[in-house]
Amino acid sequence: MSVSHIVALILLVATAAAYYRGRERAMTVAGGAPSRLHSMPSYSGYYVAILTGLPAFALLMLYAVFGTPLIDMAAMQSLPANVASAPPEQIELFMRDARALAFGEQPSRTSALHMDMADRIAGLTRIATWVVALLTLAIAGAGLYLGQSQVSTTLRARNRVETVVKGVLLLSSVIAILTTLGIVLSLLFESLRFFSAVSPIEFLFGLQWSPQIALREDQVGQSGAFGAIPLFAGTFLITAIAMTVAVPIGLYAAIYLSEYATRTQRKVFKPLLEILAGIPTVVYGFFALLTVGPFIRAICEAAGFGVPTQSALAAGLVMGIMIIPFVSSLSDDVINAVPQSLRDGAYAMGATKSETIRQVVFPAALPGIVGAVLLAVSRAIGETMIVVMAAGQAAKLTGNPFESVTTITVQIVTLLTGDQEFDSPKTLAAFALGLVLFIVTLCLNVIALRVVQKYREKYD
Known part of the structure; x- marks a missing residue:
């Protein structure tokens, strides 16, 4: 020691x-x-x-x-x-x-x-x-x-103690704000260095991603190819597959647990469902690589066409399973927070249970549900291990879920792994990808906020 x-x-x-x-x-x-x-x-x-x-x-x-x-x-x-x-x-x-x-x-x-x-x-x-x-x-x-x-x-010990506590809370808030500001500024400055060497038009709209810098001046591909469209396409394809699995299953599970399940069933099913959130992502990656991928390939071969073991579909399905607890747990808490008086009023008006859920409970819980879905989308966009093991690292511009693709986060890890020179466009490309990912996430939050403000129902 x-x-x-x-x-x-x-x-x-x-x-x-x-x-x-x-x-x-x-x-x-x-x-x-x-x-x-x-x-x-x-x-x-x-x-x-x-x-x-x-x-x-x-x-x-x-x-x-x-x-x-x-x-x-x-x-x-x-x-x-x-x-x-x-x-x-x-x-x-x-x-x-x-x-x-x-x-x-x-x-x-x-x-x-x-x-x-x-x-x-x-x-x-x-x-x-x-x-x-x-x-x-x-x-x-x-x-x-x-x-x-x-x-x-x-x-006046209480006053002094409370002053210190307020100061600590204020300091924590300032640190959080400065940390966020530092992350954004570091991404911005390094991205500007990257865009001084690579055209933003080429980066945002280019169709080929091959950030390999030549070791000799006469070597082919000396400047590399930094078209990020294949990375964006792969990220959104896997995220869409994952959310297609996670949102309906997670939301229906939350509705069942909060509105239909008995207390005994809830005590059994809710912890079992939340166990999925505690499984390491590398375990999901192994499951996708060794079980889901070969299973999809076997089904496709039986149907008469061959597909690789690593595919966007395998990664998206397993990622969706991993995200289900994020949607179900948060949505369940939000639905349970809806006042019981709203349900009782709907029943008094002659509404059935399903009508009450659709027309009263769900609109009242919409802001929290949108927040749960946003958290799930952010979790899906930021996932790396499952994509590396189940979808590969091939930067392909495709909408075919049976092909191998890659995502933004995987390429960021790849570019920053090992000893790198931060004067090289190859390494600086990771910061540009991070900046784009930050902007996309910010836009998703703004859109969700507008949707909530427009469609939420307020009750006195």
């Missing part, structure tokens, strides 16, 4: 002890009568625990995020001039090998200079770790002393 782990464990224990110490201190100053306190004794405990643990843990997190870059910057001050003037990629590779040597990993290259840098990195890391550890414990001790010294009958 490393020093940082030991310090974190000590901080956890100290924070728990600070809570009990603060609560006991509040009871002591109140003379055993909590009514004399401004806030409940537990809030005093939370206040002392926050002062003890929050700043210390914040320091540990900052060290975990920025410690390695700062240590590398300090270590690089001793680099020889010929190495320090090298391109940034070579310096990064050199430092990566030195870090691997410093922490007992296997580097790609080893030299005397690598060994010297590894020793320097290891020494600086030890010093920084111990300094941060001692400083963290000192901050925790100071927080414990300050917190319990402030506990009194007039301490």
